[in-house]
Amino acid sequence: MPSLRSSRVVLDHELRPASVRWEEGVVVAIGDGSADHDFGDLVVFPGLVDSHVHVNEPGRADWEGFATATRAAHAGGATTIVDMPLNSVPPTTTVEALEAKRRAAQGHLVDLAFWGGIVPGSLGNVPALIESGVCGFKVFLVDSGVPEYPPVDVATLAGLALDLPILVHAEADDLVGESGPSYTEYLASRPPDAEAKAIRDVAGLDSPVHILHVSSAEGVDAIAASPGVTGETCPHYLTFTEEDVTGVEFKCAPPIRGGEHREALWEGLLAGTLDMVVSDHSPAPPELKRGDFATAWGGISSLQIRLPVMWTAAAPRRVDFALLSRWLSYAPAVLAGLNDRKGSVAVGKDADFVVFDPDGETLVRGNDLHHRHPLTPYEGMRLRGRLVDTMLGSPARMLIRND
Numbered sequence: 567m568p569s570l571r572s573s574r575v576v577l578d579h580e581l582r583p584a585s586v587r588w589e590e591g592v593v594v595a596i597g598d599g600s601a602d603h604d605f606g607d608l609v610v611f612p613g614l615v616d617s618h619v620h621v622n623e624p625g626r627a628d629w630e631g632f633a634t635a636t637r638a639a640h641a642g643g644a645t646t647i648v649d650m651p652l653n654s655v656p657p658t659t660t661v662e663a664l665e666a667k668r669r670a671a672q673g674h675l676v677d678l679a680f681w682g683g684i685v686p687g688s689l690g691n692v693p694a695l696i697e698s699g700v701c702g703f704k705v706f707l708v709d710s711g712v713p714e715y716p717p718v719d720v721a722t723l724a725g726l727a728l729d730l731p732i733l734v735h736a737e738a739d740d741l742v743g744e745s746g747p748s749y750t751e752y753l754a755s756r757p758p759d760a761e762a763k764a765i766r767d768v769a770g771l772d773s774p775v776h777i778l779h780v781s782s783a784e785g786v787d788a789i790a791a792s793p794g795v796t797g798e799t800c801p802h803y804l805t806f807t808e809e810d811v812t813g814v815e816f817k818c819a820p821p822i823r824g825g826e827h828r829e830a831l832w833e834g835l836l837a838g839t840l841d842m843v844v845s846d847h848s849p850a851p852p853e854l855k856r857g858d859f860a861t862a863w864g865g866i867s868s869l870q871i872r873l874p875v876m877w878t879a880a881a882p883r884r885v886d887f888a889l890l891s892r893w894l895s896y897a898p899a900v901l902a903g904l905n906d907r908k909g910s911v912a913v914g915k916d917a918d919f920v921v922f923d924p925d926g927e928t929l930v931r932g933n934d935l936h937h938r939h940p941l942t943p944y945e946g947m948r949l950r951g952r953l954v955d956t957m958l959g960s961p962a963r964m965l966i967r968n969d
């Protein structure tokens with residue numbers, strides 16, 4: 567029976583010495599004996615869960631794809647990823663599109679699950695998509711950037727009463743404007759109030775609401791004032807401020823804002839107003855990721871480096887490994903309804919682990935990353951910590967929400 571031990575295993579939201587045994591991919595015992603993999607003082611986390619990844623295949627596999635994305639995920643310790651319903655073609659708004667995704671994903675290296683989508687006119691597909699095993703539904707309240715995935719209005723969602731979460735790209739359409747070529751103009755075109763207003767607009771829905779990629783102090787405040795609404799943010803909003811933005815590789819929507827917003831996001835995480843930090847990995851080919859801030863594609867690739875980026879930012883703020891693990895594994899697993907198997911190291915859960923040297927270093931070179939395009943705003947950064955090993959107890963599978 568395979569086993570591992572370390573003096574620092576994240577168990578039940580605390581860090582302690584442990585040995586862990588598993589059988590057929592499932593943890594069967596946690597104790598303090600010896601083990602066949604002894605990792606000394608390295609930190610053993612549950613496998614990371616990234617609930618916000620745009621794989622883009624089929625249809626835009628030149629942007630990213632299952633082979634490259636799951637290789638990047640594995641190299642970065644993400645043993646489970648949940649794929650977003652756009653920018654693949656067709657988008658995952660029908661069961662046929664979900665099946666096309668599953669066919670395209672053959673050969674994936676980590677466990678996979680799928681979000682469905684809702685666009686105008688697709689509400690009738692929701693029950694069949696639930697039956698087919700999606701984890702929830704993503705909607706846009708503003709232009710998504712791709713023509714086949716138009717926004718919905720809040721009134722359309724008001725008729726739904728789902729058990730699964732509705733994931734909202736929360737920027738109010740009437741407060742988002744056209745951008746000029748400069749970053750100042752891009753920022754002005756997507757103000758914090760657009761995020762806050764959209765959050766308030768969806769807060770009263772009869773389905774569970776989760777706010778994607780929260781970027782502003784106003785957004786954090788709006789979630790705090792909306793009981794039952796959950797929220798995520800992303801490594802780039804916690805790392806960079808507008809002063810760091812030197813080129814379109816930093817362009818994303820909503821945008822990276824001033825330092826006061828970055829601090830408010832940290833406070834929101836530490837207070838529990840925001841539950842998790844996920845990548846929003848969203849690559850595009852170089853020919854779309856150039857030009858000025860009005861025209862370049864918005865999206866940042868960080869699937870492979872979420873752990874060292876977050877450790878670099880979190881360590882000086884005295885965040886411990888257990889809390890970091892909650893943000894990177896446990897909370898995303900709960901959101902996607904995968905927490906009966908994923909997100910923590912416990913008897914009965916999947917034997918997925920990440921072994922991490924918190925005192926090591928990761929030098930980011932886009933050309934060394936496994937996702938399809940090397941462009942990254944983290945280029946050249948020396949991050950704190952180094953991935954030592956990623957372990958999946960079973961060959962990679964496709965997951966169904968808490969089946």
Ligand SMILES: [Zn+2]
Nearest residue numbers: 618650846848
């Ligand atoms: Zn996204």
